Amino acid sequence: MGRVKMTGVALLLLHGIWALAALAVHKAVLPTPWAVYAYFPQLARQQLQWHLFFSLYRLGWSMAIATVLGVVIGIAAVRLPRLGKVLDPLIYLTYPLPKIALLPVVMLLFGLGDGSKIILITLIIVFQVIIGVRDAVRQIPSSLYQGLAVMGANRWQTLRFVTWPASLAGLFSALRIALGSAIATLFFTEVYGTEYGIGYLIMDEWNRLDYLGMYGGIVVLAALAFVLFAALGGLEAWSSRWRRAA
């Protein structure tokens, strides 16, 4: 309950700052929060739900693909040491690369549609997932593996009872951290080759000097980010509930 209350207070505070700034500036480029919220019914008539759907569609696929690739590669990098020897320097070299710079390449290869958007977002978050899972698996004490081997566990059982539960905690915490970059990239990819998506909506309203609509889009994007962040936080807490000593 404390956390919910604190979140409410923080939200109020943010809106307070926004309102004060709007009143101080007193220009169309910075409307007040109540003006923006009052504009929402009209925003809804501009197919807000479809903008939201396409943004979630791109984000959802990217995170799903990054999860599958990240878990498989992250586990393999530790549990298959020979593969790990090849993978580790590859990850090390490519992780700091600003993948957003690959945008033109991805566009040339995969076009302007959803495919290229999903691939670009995936490229950006998959490394964080690989590293999160890999590090979580690496931290498993070897005594756990040995214990299972002595009990006669096969490879599949070892994966199920030891590697998988440990990697889940690493996965969700990595996804939560990666979410920020994922949404930033989503916004970036929605300014080209589409007429749907919250990113498109914000830029389109901006071009049409419809500042109320633009701020409405920003609020929706922020709310989307917050909900996903909270959901991933919940999943992370659930997947590592065994860490709490109560």
Added chain:
Amino acid sequence: MLEVTHLGVAYAHTPVFADLTFSVAAHEILAVIGPSGVGKTTLINAICGQLAHTGTVTLGKQPVTPQRQRLALVPQDYGLLPWLRVAANVGLPLQLRHHPAPQRVAAMLAALGLTDVADRYPAALSGGQRQRVALARAFVSQPELLLLDEAFSALDPVVKQTAYGLFEAQWQASPMPTLVVTHDWEEALVLSDRLFVMTNGHGTMMANPLSALPRAARAHAPQYPQVLTDLRKAVAAQWAE
């Protein structure tokens, strides 16, 4: 019966031990005692088939393999899976062999006083409780060979006495060849029938002078302090080398 013959293990061509031979009878507890770094844990790992070695290790004339025989190991850190609740940890050996037996797990939890914490995660337990979970997990599968690697070392003296009693009760209910690896003479004297003293890659079999007494009575026996002193003195010179 566990038979270890000419057992040798080397790390990077440096032998830890080269030629260990001993046996543990079906209803016997052998204490393997030695200073830290002498290769006690290595010996356990080699016996349960987790390390490449020379020589042979057989259990009932068959080579020891975890897939074919029921082995139980209690490592020093207890090796509990932190993401499984107590009951699931205890039932794990049965589940791995596709013979889940919730009633047997429940009975084992009750016998070791763990019923109230059956739904907790290991992180929420005291050290003594964790150790009892590890013992319960070891005994629940009615193993053909039991290996304890410093399994009582981390307990405080009072908890340790209780743990010895619980171990003894479970072991007596269905004895199996058992190896108790320890650096603690008191533990070796209280639990074992014989002592295998390891020094610099060699091992010497010794009788436990208290083996005729019931285990629970050994620590209180009048001759106990003297036996302890004599043993320590006898081996101290070798270990100091």
